[in-house]
Amino acid sequence: MRVLxxxxxxxxxxxxxxxxxxxxxxxAGLDARVSVDSAxxxxxxxxxxPDPRTRDAxxxxxxxxxALRGRQVGVEDFSSFxxxxxxxxxxxxxxxxxxxxxxxxxxxxxxRRYGLEPHEVPDPYYGGEQGFEQVLDLIERxxxxxxxxxxxxxxx
Numbered sequence: 044m045r046v047l048x049x050x051x052x053x054x055x056x057x058x059x060x061x062x063x064x065x066x067x068x069x070x071a072g073l074d075a076r077v078s079v080d081s082a083x084x085x086x087x088x089x090x091x092x093p094d095p096r097t098r099d100a101x102x103x104x105x106x107x108x109x110a111l112r113g114r115q116v117g118v119e120d121f122s123s124f125x126x127x128x129x130x131x132x133x134x135x136x137x138x139x140x141x142x143x144x145x146x147x148x149x150x151x152x153x154x155r156r157y158g159l160e161p162h163e164v165p166d167p168y169y170g171g172e173q174g175f176e177q178v179l180d181l182i183e184r185x186x187x188x189x190x191x192x193x194x195x196x197x198x199x
Contacts, residue, residue, distance in 0.1 A: 044076065044077045044078075044125050044126075044193060044196060044197065045077070045078045045079075045123060045124040045125050045126075046064065046077065046079050046080075046124065046125065046126045046128065046193075047079075047080050047082060047116070047120055047123075047126065047127045047128070047148075048061055048064070048080075048081040048128050048130070048153065049081070049082050049083065049116050049127060049129050049130065049134050049138060050083055050129075050130040050131070050134055050164075051083055051084055051131075051134060051166060052083045052088045052168070053081055053082050053083030053085075053093075053113040053115070054083070054088045054091065054092075054093045054094045054097065054113055054168075055094050055097045055166065055167055055168055056130040056164050056166065056167075056178055056182070057082065057083065057130060058093040058097065058108050058111045058113075059093070059097055059101055059106070059108065059178060059179065059182050060081060060128070060130070060153070060164075060185070061079050061080060061081040061108075062101060062106040062107065062108045062111065063101075063106055063182050063183055063186045064079050064186045064189060064190070065079050066105070067186050067187070067189075067190045071190060071194065073193065073197065076197060077193055077197075080124075081111070081114075082114050082115060082117075082120065083113060083114070083115055084138070088113035089115060090112050090114075091112065091113045092108075092109065092111065092112060092113075093108045093111055094168065096167070096175050097167075097178075099175075100172070100175035100176060100178075100179055101179065104179055116141070118141055118143060120148070121141070121142055121146035121147075121148040121150070122143075122146055122148070123148075125147070125148060126148065126149050126151070127148045127149070127150045127151075128150075128151055128152070128153040129150070129151070129152055129153060130153055130163065130164040130166075131152070131163040131164060131165070131166070132152065132163060135150070135151070135152050138150050153182075153185050154184075154185050156185075156188070156189075156192075157187075157188025158188070159181070159185060161181075164178055164182060164185070165177065
């Protein structure tokens, strides 16, 4: 199974989700059966490391984002991934506009898919430190729901 997380620039929310979900998969013993990646709808940060504030906040909770680098989502991702999960409605709309008619990927809003409120992970880029903490809180909850879905899919 393959999961792709998508935000705007691939330097805050989606790499955070990638790192958290990778850790959840390792803890569940599923890391060999599920691959995870992240991407942005924009191209401003191609090849760049996640935002330093994102890396610092994540590291305080035990998530290492240092090896991750920004990339832009492409049409081929809809054939390469089973789940493409957007962090907010704006990025979901962008993904849906790129989605080929016959693509097998399921494209959805990450938090909404698991019945969580709020439905969107807010972009912390222009805010203070608390915004990065809120992103971690929301993504951790979302990854718990995603892990339950993945476990159910792989066990059927």
